Amino acid sequence: MTPQDLNKPIHVLKFGGTSVATPELIRNAAQRIARRRDSGVHVVCVVSAMGDTTDRLLSLAREISTRPPSRELDVLLSAGEVQSMALLSMALNELGIAARSYTGQQGGIRTDAQHSEAKILSIDPDRVLEALNRDEVVVLAGFQGHDDRDEITTLGRGGSDTSAVAMAAALEAERCEILTDVSGVFTADPRIVEGARQISALGYDEMLEMANLGAKVLHGRSVELARRFEVSLIVASATADTAGTRISRKDDSMEKVEVRAVTDDRNVKKISLLSVPDTPGVAARIFGSLGEFGVNVRLIVQAQSHAGHNDITFVVPGDTPLDDKRLEQLVTEVGGENWIIDDRIALLNIIGEGISRAPGIAGTIFKILADQKINLDLISSSNLVITCVVPEGDLVRGTRALHEGLIETDA
Ligand code: ASP
Ligand code: MG
Numbered sequence: 001m002t003p004q005d006l007n008k009p010i011h012v013l014k015f016g017g018t019s020v021a022t023p024e025l026i027r028n029a030a031q032r033i034a035r036r037r038d039s040g041v042h043v044v045c046v047v048s049a050m051g052d053t054t055d056r057l058l059s060l061a062r063e064i065s066t067r068p069p070s071r072e073l074d075v076l077l078s079a080g081e082v083q084s085m086a087l088l089s090m091a092l093n094e095l096g097i098a099a100r101s102y103t104g105q106q107g108g109i110r111t112d113a114q115h116s117e118a119k120i121l122s123i124d125p126d127r128v129l130e131a132l133n134r135d136e137v138v139v140l141a142g143f144q145g146h147d148d149r150d151e152i153t154t155l156g157r158g159g160s161d162t163s164a165v166a167m168a169a170a171l172e173a174e175r176c177e178i179l180t181d182v183s184g185v186f187t188a189d190p191r192i193v194e195g196a197r198q199i200s201a202l203g204y205d206e207m208l209e210m211a212n213l214g215a216k217v218l219h220g221r222s223v224e225l226a227r228r229f230e231v232s233l234i235v236a237s238a239t240a241d242t243a244g245t246r247i248s249r250k251d252d253s254m255e256k257v258e259v260r261a262v263t264d265d266r267n268v269k270k271i272s273l274l275s276v277p278d279t280p281g282v283a284a285r286i287f288g289s290l291g292e293f294g295v296n297v298r299l300i301v302q303a304q305s306h307a308g309h310n311d312i313t314f315v316v317p318g319d320t321p322l323d324d325k326r327l328e329q330l331v332t333e334v335g336g337e338n339w340i341i342d343d344r345i346a347l348l349n350i351i352g353e354g355i356s357r358a359p360g361i362a363g364t365i366f367k368i369l370a371d372q373k374i375n376l377d378l379i380s381s382s383n384l385v386i387t388c389v390v391p392e393g394d395l396v397r398g399t400r401a402l403h404e405g406l407i408e409t410d411a
Contacts, residue, residue: 001129009174014046014164018181019238021051030091046164049080070115081141099137104144111145118153123170161222169229179238184245203250213349214265258354267318269343276336278305346395
């Protein structure tokens with residue numbers, strides 16, 4: 001069967017953990033699904049684990065074992081989504097709607113074998129299509145799949161978004177809605193910036209930068225997939241019936257702005273390798289080794305060489321397992337002198353497609369931060385983003401000032 005064999009378009013609705021955290025919320029979700037179905041479309045829902053279930057399962061595992069086998073950890077964590085899918089399907093049946101729940105494997109989600117960070121390799125949506133053809137609602141467990149040997153895998157924290165977008169791509173769905181506890185994507189974190197406002201539409205590239213740079217609203221990999229398969233993505237509230245934020249290929253109907261959003265990310269640390277030899281191949285060895293450790297490097301700066309030596313500084317996610325021991329190994333390996341780990345820094349990111357088109361923007365940004373007496377530790381810029389590394393204590397003030405100066409005045 002193919003999606004074209006169906007008589008109605010498909011909508012994929014993803015419910016995040018907070019939107020299915022209680023029986024009451026699960027019943028609400030079921031009603032929303034029922035309304036959508038009544039509007040004449042097929043519905044596939046993808047669910048996360050209820051509330052903080054995944055965290056609770058993780059701490060249970062830690063009580064039993066300091067190093068649980070990764071296979072067993074995935075079996076355990078996958079149970080969170082299995083619980084919600086069964087309950088949501090029951091709630092739908094309770095409303096008189098034919099619905100059935102499917103695990104990742106039953107939904108045909110095949111991944112590689114990398115437990116806890118598995119990547120989706122392919123989706124065989126046959127069973128899902130057959131269910132839709134019988135006019136049933138499909139409830140699919142997010143965050144999980146199975147590898148070639150039928151082992152259960154999980155896709156990494158927050159991975160249900162990626163399950164939803166991948167399924168939407170495989171089903172050629174008309175849209176994929178990520179329904180959550182916020183009403184859409186904002187110009188800054190509304191918990192920090194009072195004047196933050198909801199963005200009505202933005203392009204995949206801008207959203208990808210935002211997701212990777214501290215906006216917690218979407219799993220970065222889900223945006224990458226949406227861009228690749230041109231899935232029309234919507235982020236909206238799970239409880240209110242409001243329009244949300246539409247993410248699609250940039251088109252002319254979108255607002256023309258220079259700066260789309262300011263994101264803040266304190267969950268990072270800065271590592272400097274001091275006085276490493278200034279010879280070809282050193283950086284290749286350093287970042288080659290980091291790649292082998294699975295370290296995801298955000299920003300790299302090599303300072304001006306002095307007396308045949310360089311300092312190389314980079315920023316990594318705060319939970320990266322790079323400790324003094326690993327760094328000592330790394331520095332010794334390349335003939336460097338010393339290293340520094342600093343986790344009291346944070347990233348301020350100014351994101352927007354107009355950044356590359358607006359010559360004065362960097363100056364404006366630095367002036368705003370200077371007026372706040374915020375010292376810039378590192379700066380990096382690309383087509384879509386200017387990132388400033390600042391002391392963690394200045395993060396909130398800097399975010400507010402930049403938002404006020406670059407976005408609120410632009411209204
Ligand atoms: N339940 C998983 C987590 O908490 C996946 C998800 O919510 O997307 O990370
Ligand atoms: Mg989540």
